[in-house]
Amino acid sequence: xxxxxxxxxxxxxxFLQASVGFAASIKAEVxxxxxxxxxxxxxxxxxxxxxxxxxxxxLKRRIVVLELKEQQDVPLTTFEQVITxxxxxxxxxxxxxxSIEAIKTEMKANP
Amino acid sequence: MKKQLFVASLLIVFSFPSYAAALMxxxxxxxxxxxxxxxxxxxxxxxxxxVHHAFxxxxxxxxxxxxxxxxxxxxxxxxxxxxxxxxxxQANIWVMGSIGEAKGQFNGFSYSPSIQFDYxxxxxxxxxxxxMVRAPGMNNDxxxxxxxxxxxxxxFDETQPWFVLEAKTTRNMQPSMQVTPALRLINKNYFLELxxxxxxxxxxxxxxxxxxxxY
Numbered sequence: 594x595x596x597x598x599x600x601x602x603x604x605x606x607x608f609l610q611a612s613v614g615f616a617a618s619i620k621a622e623v624x625x626x627x628x629x630x631x632x633x634x635x636x637x638x639x640x641x642x643x644x645x646x647x648x649x650x651x652l653k654r655r656i657v658v659l660e661l662k663e664q665q666d667v668p669l670t671t672f673e674q675v676i677t678x679x680x681x682x683x684x685x686x687x688x689x690x691x692s693i694e695a696i697k698t699e700m701k702a703n704p
Numbered sequence: 705m706k707k708q709l710f711v712a713s714l715l716i717v718f719s720f721p722s723y724a725a726a727l728m729x730x731x732x733x734x735x736x737x738x739x740x741x742x743x744x745x746x747x748x749x750x751x752x753x754x755v756h757h758a759f760x761x762x763x764x765x766x767x768x769x770x771x772x773x774x775x776x777x778x779x780x781x782x783x784x785x786x787x788x789x790x791x792x793x794q795a796n797i798w799v800m801g802s803i804g805e806a807k808g809q810f811n812g813f814s815y816s817p818s819i820q821f822d823y824x825x826x827x828x829x830x831x832x833x834x835x836m837v838r839a840p841g842m843n844n845d846x847x848x849x850x851x852x853x854x855x856x857x858x859x860f861d862e863t864q865p866w867f868v869l870e871a872k873t874t875r876n877m878q879p880s881m882q883v884t885p886a887l888r889l890i891n892k893n894y895f896l897e898l899x900x901x902x903x904x905x906x907x908x909x910x911x912x913x914x915x916x917x918x919y
Contacts, residue, residue, distance in 0.1 A: 624791050625787070625789025625793070625794035627792070627793060627794050627825050628794075628826075629858070629860050629861075629862075629864065629892040630890045630891065630894070630916070631794075632860065632892070633730070633918060634729060634730025634733060634918075635730075636892065637730075638730070650860040652826055652857070652860055653826070653857055653859070655792070677755075678730060678732075678754075678755055679730040679731070679755065680755040680784075681789055682789035684791065
């Protein structure tokens with residue numbers, strides 16, 4: 594009985610985590626991004642994507658994040674093209690299971 | 705008076721800075737650049753179909769002290785010849801060129817090719833530029849350098865203040881040497897610079913404003 598209860602609790606917890614979990618984001622380190630005025634195009638183009646929940650640019654850390662809506666995806670090549678069209682170069686790009694808020698919180702915790 | 709104010713407002717909004725690190729926006733963007741000062745007023749609006757090329761229109765007015773002004777109106781091309789995207793810096797070589805018509809003290813076909821190098825980090829800035837400004841009987845070639853620093857780093861959504869010092873020489877212009885210390889404010893929506901040309905020379909002292917907007 595106790596074992597079944599534990600399994601139910603585990604499954605319920607997993608379901609709740611999945612249902613309120615963060616949408617995936619694409620996070621990139623970008624070279625040459627030193628000026629907010631010049632990097633405006635990145636934010637504008639990423640926010641215009643229908644799959645985008647939000648975009649975040651941080652000049653000090655040189656990172657750009659595109660947070661995706663639930664069940665949405667963007668090929669990395671499409672993301673990279675936006676950065677390239679804005680005039681910058683990507684040094685590292687990856688998909689992460691973090692929201693923009695979570696990334697901001699993480700950055701504050703590790704200044 | 706209202707008409708004069710309207711024209712002055714238009715000049716402030718639509719004149720362009722000769723010397724800024726980014727001479728065009730991102731692919732598919734339009735940029736408006738202005739400079740308004742006592743000796744030089746410029747306007748440029750361009751469209752960048754790619755991040756390497758921009759096409760636009762330009763109006764430039766040279767107003768030497770004690771002489772009549774010449775206004776050049778024409779078409780403009782801006783090309784990004786080379787860009788270095790470094791981990792914490794960016795450097796560029798730009799080429800620009802304008803052809804059009806001069807009116808005023810000098811008249812006729814005008815042309816103005818130029819080349820610019822700039823290097824910028826989030827805290828430091830350097831620029832060197834040379835530009836031919838020619839029309840029949842007119843030679844106002846320009847050479848300029850700028851160097852500056854930001855007072856502190858900012859986030860993407862904040863306004864970053866910079867101190868920038870420019871030294872510019874212009875042939876057959878009075879004053880031929882213009883030194884302009886300026887306060888530059890940059891955020892993601894605008895680039896605004898307020899300076900004072902030759903501040904220690906009472907007879908040549910003149911305010912200068914630069915503004916850039918991208919759409």
